[in-house]
Amino acid sequence: MAKFNVLDHNLVPEHHIVSEEEEKEILKELNIDKEFLPKISPNDPAIKALEAVHGKIKEGTIIKIVRKSPTMGHSVYYRVVASEVFK
Amino acid sequence: MASLLWRDTSKNIVAISEKVPVNYAVDFDVPAGIEDGYITINRKNFSYHVVISGVRSYSPDVEAIAKKKNGLKSIITIEKIEKIEPISVMEFQSNGKTLDTVAGFEIGERQLTEIKEKYGESLSEDVQAVINDTKALGFSLPESVAEEIARHRSEWGEKAYKNILKRIGEEIDNELIDPYEAVGIIAAQSIGEPGTQMTMRTFHFAGVREMNVTLGLPRLIEIVDARRIPSTPSMTIYLKPEYETNDEVVMDVVKRLENTSISDVADIITDIGELTVTVKPDPRKTKDRLIEMEDIMNAINRIKGITVMEDSNQIIIKPQQESFKKLYLLQEQIKGLTIKGINGIKRAIARVEGKEHRWVIYTQGSNLKDVLEVDEVDPTRTYTNDIVEIANVLGIEAARNAILNEALRTLQEQGLNVDVRHLMLVADMMTFSGTVRAVGRTGISGRKSSVLARAAFEITTKHLLRAGIMGEVDKLAGVAENIIVGQPITLGTGAVDIIYKGYPKTKK
Missing domain, CATH: 1.10.1790 (PTS-regulatory domain, PRD)
Incomplete structure (x- = not known):
């Protein structure tokens, strides 16, 4: 059996890497600085699974997460890859 | 696409990199059509990638670097060699089996993990149409509601359907939480x-x-x-659909999951006078956990530096070096010895669920990482x-x-x-x-940013003292700190400022 990809697990929502052009649009739409977005660790298993496909993911990359939401079908959430924790 | 995988010495790699493009003789029948390869040095990770431009059978006339002197079978022409980020050998499959280590030559295929786009995939077209219509009106619905609407859409008629969507939109607008609530x-x-x-x-x-x-x-x-x-801690383990209704496989998995150590099924007696440790299996307990004497022996035989004597119903173990310290260490080692199972899973119980007679395994104790690697387990649904x-x-x-x-x-x-x-x-x-x-x-x-808010919550002195030493600044942006200093809080109407612009002067 090939190594299990955590992104296939029912609990794990879709993770997508956001390109730099999209990133600007998102930050503009949310009217927020990147550092105020929720964080995701670069060592997170989901990020590691993404890296297996896309190669190394730099810190500061925004990850778009499409969650299945009980209240609105699908909801989009953003996390920024950062190893530091919030103060 | 298949690649050639092999282990090589760093010396050979240096030789290859210096002379690229180069002929390389190998003691392996390389099938035609191989275009690239991966080299590992430590058997676990591939750290070099090579581009192979030609494969031919070995002949001593062609000048080539050789890995071995005898038994050479093929010559490959290496076009390019590059150092890469280490890739685990586990990512490769050979003849449908995942590789563990790479020692000699092997033909393997890299199993690239693909990301599935699950979004909207499971929805039928008419449900998707409803969701698209709601998006056009500027709101989103849960899938269950969209499904229900899609079901009734034809009996309502198009006009009523549009009206219902509009009303739902209005209703959602009314129920939205207010800004700064x-x-x-x-x-x-x-x-x-x-x-x-x-x-x-x-x-x-x-x-x-x-x-x-x-x-x-x-x-x-x-x-x-x-x-x-x-x-x-407890896990709910689902098996892959093909095994779910197979009683024998389920029982086998349960047995393999349950962690049993020797102290679970046997009494361990240490005799200081004779310098021996005696393991006495309890027949009731061993029967309960389906453990044979043989299993216990196998586990004990893994320990090195001991002499084992098997009696009718007990096992006497003696350390080869006669010392109390060794005896003590041995006793501790035997106590924790795992006979079988996955670490941390204390008990596993299978239950039939639903009408389709599907087995689900419940466990006491949890070890998600190892359980997901059991072949029969469905890793997408298993839960802790x-x-x-x-x-x-x-x-x-x-x-x-x-x-x-x-x-x-x-x-x-x-x-x-x-x-x-x-x-x-x-x-x-x-x-x-x-x-x-x-x-x-x-x-x-x-971990709130405000000192006063933290101090108001718990351990007041610690936070105030620390803030004083560190020279922290409180921007009075939150609720608690503003109440402390007697200001309106930044919530609801307190959070918005009103700026009076006045009317522009009109010319008379």
């Missing part, structure tokens, strides 16, 4: 009030001994506190109630979903209906930093 306080109250009615009851699986799960208020506290290890473990194995987003599911289930089991939105807020706050944080002094509340 204190959602945290509302969530706290909405979870806290029903929480007072929770019982301290512990639920027992009827008829199954030694199996209980913390529920009710203690469990809710546990979730919110983000404990490293829950008081009753240990949230920190989920965060470590599946990531922060999975942990967020787990917090939400666990908290919701705990409340619903007690017959309490708390709106999911409150729990979603809690789950999002707990996972905001990328790690699971507890609510409370050590977690979210203890």
